[in-house]
Amino acid sequence: PKVTFIQPDGMQNVLDAEAGTSVMRTAVSNGLPGIVAECGGSAMCATCHVYVEDGYLDGLPEISDVEDEMLDCTAAERCANSRLSCQLPVVSDLAVRFPDAQV
């Protein structure tokens, strides 16, 4: 599947992701700026915050209690389409936007 990453300034990168890999891992392993992922993917840092683009929210796993709590700790504003990218496995094409700040 392909994941489109949109920087806060609108720059886009489209990356091939291995199915099942997290969105966070896909960005980090390709050296993409925009995600810090301090905790390494354990839903404990909220520095992998992304906004899921319109049309891609359906089919994502539900927000767990842990993710929900951490989403209240993001540096940028939490919105209805906010997710922690380490909690999003890539199963089909996806597009996410990075917030202005992660820390």
Ligand code: FES
């Ligand atoms: Fe820390 Fe996602 S990498 S919460």
